[in-house]
Amino acid sequence: MSIPGFPEIQFPSDMKLAVQQLQESARGTDDSVRQCAAIDMGTRASWGDFYIGLLDFTKAHADPTALDMVGDLVQRANSYQLQLFAWQKKIGASCALTLPPLPPAPPKQQSPGSAAADAIVSVFKWATIAGATIGGAYVVGKAISLIPPPARRA
Amino acid sequence: MRAPYAAGTAGHAQSLQVIAAKIREGSASQRISEWAGTVLRDAGLHGRTHAPIIRQQVQALLDAFRGQTVYAPDPVNKESIQSAEVTLCLTPNLCIPKGDCDDGVVAVGSATANLGITTMVIKEDFPNGEQSHVLLACRDEDGEWFTVDPSTLLSVGTSQSPKGTKRTWVNPMENAGAEIIGIGRPFTEGVEIISIDTPMDASVGVGADPQTPPTIPGTWSNVPDNVVHAGLRYAVAVTSPNDWTAKDVAKLFSPDWLVENVIDRPDLTTIRAWVMIGLARHDATLVDGAVGINAVLQEQPPPAAQPVPPPPPNTTSQPQQPPPLTGVPVGTVLYWMLGIAAVGGLGYGVYEYKKKHGRHLFAGEPKRRRLAR
Numbered sequence: 137m138s139i140p141g142f143p144e145i146q147f148p149s150d151m152k153l154a155v156q157q158l159q160e161s162a163r164g165t166d167d168s169v170r171q172c173a174a175i176d177m178g179t180r181a182s183w184g185d186f187y188i189g190l191l192d193f194t195k196a197h198a199d200p201t202a203l204d205m206v207g208d209l210v211q212r213a214n215s216y217q218l219q220l221f222a223w224q225k226k227i228g229a230s231c232a233l234t235l236p237p238l239p240p241a242p243p244k245q246q247s248p249g250s251a252a253a254d255a256i257v258s259v260f261k262w263a264t265i266a267g268a269t270i271g272g273a274y275v276v277g278k279a280i281s282l283i284p285p286p287a288r289r290a
Numbered sequence: 291m292r293a294p295y296a297a298g299t300a301g302h303a304q305s306l307q308v309i310a311a312k313i314r315e316g317s318a319s320q321r322i323s324e325w326a327g328t329v330l331r332d333a334g335l336h337g338r339t340h341a342p343i344i345r346q347q348v349q350a351l352l353d354a355f356r357g358q359t360v361y362a363p364d365p366v367n368k369e370s371i372q373s374a375e376v377t378l379c380l381t382p383n384l385c386i387p388k389g390d391c392d393d394g395v396v397a398v399g400s401a402t403a404n405l406g407i408t409t410m411v412i413k414e415d416f417p418n419g420e421q422s423h424v425l426l427a428c429r430d431e432d433g434e435w436f437t438v439d440p441s442t443l444l445s446v447g448t449s450q451s452p453k454g455t456k457r458t459w460v461n462p463m464e465n466a467g468a469e470i471i472g473i474g475r476p477f478t479e480g481v482e483i484i485s486i487d488t489p490m491d492a493s494v495g496v497g498a499d500p501q502t503p504p505t506i507p508g509t510w511s512n513v514p515d516n517v518v519h520a521g522l523r524y525a526v527a528v529t530s531p532n533d534w535t536a537k538d539v540a541k542l543f544s545p546d547w548l549v550e551n552v553i554d555r556p557d558l559t560t561i562r563a564w565v566m567i568g569l570a571r572h573d574a575t576l577v578d579g580a581v582g583i584n585a586v587l588q589e590q591p592p593p594a595a596q597p598v599p600p601p602p603p604n605t606t607s608q609p610q611q612p613p614p615l616t617g618v619p620v621g622t623v624l625y626w627m628l629g630i631a632a633v634g635g636l637g638y639g640v641y642e643y644k645k646k647h648g649r650h651l652f653a654g655e656p657k658r659r660r661l662a663r
Binding site for chain 1: 508519520521522523548569570571589591592593610612614615616617618619620621622623624625627628630631632634635636637638639640641642643645646647649651
């Protein structure tokens with residue numbers, strides 16, 4: 137749960153898990169494509185192109201650091217996720233899929249206690265960010281104020 | 291003794307399919323069974339001593355075939371492949387005891403397969419690029435392959451392929467996974483280049499290298515012109531300088547390939563050979579460069595009749611859409627924090643500086659000093 141008006145912050149561990157799931161799911165889909173006699177070579181080639189792009193993406197972001205987590209990384213991961221799901225539906229229409237199951241999703245109905253705890257964690261994250269930013273600004277400001285003025289000429 | 295094959299790659303592939311189909315047909319024929327049994331009985335090969343006998347059996351079948359038939363090429367501009375029963379005159383009122391290498395391979399291969407001897411069809415493309423030939427390979431009790439060439443007078447286990455000949459092995463009995471090659475080693479389907487390592491027949495029986503060639507699961511077909519297409523999976527057999535590692539091979543291919551695996555070829559002892567498996571990023575024609583390209587196999591869809599293997603444990607057959615990631619990446623937040631801290635800190639610093647020193651941080655010397663000069 138996030139605070140209204142404040143977006144969720146995605147940490148490297150979140151991204152790593154998402155990339156791992158994406159990669160496993162893509163590999164499972166590729167195995168299904170390879171074992172499927174009903175898929176023609178043109179579709180195989182299209183799948184292969186997509187699979188190459190996806191694996192390049194997952195390899196490039198397999199172990200992200202905080203400083204790598206910039207820009208539209210999350211959107212790109214989501215885009216691959218959606219495209220992969222579309223491929224799985226397409227392939228599943230003519231062949232059996234063998235995919236790794238997703239980890240169980242968190243329950244939608246949260247208890248009031250856990251929702252409050254999540255909100256507190258979120259508030260704490262944003263408060264930490266705000267504190268670190270203000271603290272950083274304070275340190276920079278103090279450092280600047282310590283610069284000695286130019287010496288006056290006699 | 292070697293006849294030109296049908297013109298064109300497609301013609302070759304088609305002929306191989308026909309040869310394989312006719313061997314399958316002959317291997318189940320009762321007339322072929324009777325013929326083979328009679329030949330072995332007449333040769334005194336009763337097979338009751340449990341001593342190795344396969345080579346003698348195949349030699350006896352080969353001799354009998356040669357005694358009953360003559361070699362004759364196909365009519366001009368016509369590729370015909372006749373059944374074993376027709377060549378061996380086992381069908382009433384239909385006897386054509388002549389044929390080219392295809393017909394000989396079908397006749398002898400039908401008989402060896404009928405006897406339960408593991409039999410492969412080998413298509414040879416000679417280095418001059420103009421001629422092809424087809425012969426057989428059988429496997430003895432020790433698991434060693436030996437050639438059988440019905441078009442020649444050579445004994446089993448000897449062949450006279452020129453150096454640089456490309457051999458394509460086809461299992462006539464099944465559409466199975468491919469192995470890229472070991473000369474004189476067991477496998478079911480693949481491609482090899484003669485004389486890149488120990489010649490096949492020299493390694494048979496004595497001092498054979500115990501290493502076996504790598505096996506690649508799946509269904510693969512030879513790509514004779516080395517043309518690869520984007521998005522498809524290939525197995526590329528290469529030879530590299532001796533000091534290369536699998537990493538070097540992967541690095542060489544990486545810009546143009548999604549390299550999935552590089553398999554060492556320890557079965558080839560005198561050269562450094564590898565099989566790179568991967569997906570092509572672009573359409574291309576593979577040519578020799580830093581590594582030599584020995585063979586290119588393309589992954590094919592499995593045969594439609596092939597039973598679907600049971601799904602591995604911990605898998606599902608229903609696609610599930612994972613919940614999308616939402617929010618901002620922490621790196622973006624950090625960079626924003628840095629920016630805000632820098633700008634805010636600068637503003638605060640300017641304010642503090644003025645308070646402390648009574649002048650603006652970026653102000654020059656006081657005007658009155660400049661006037662005093």
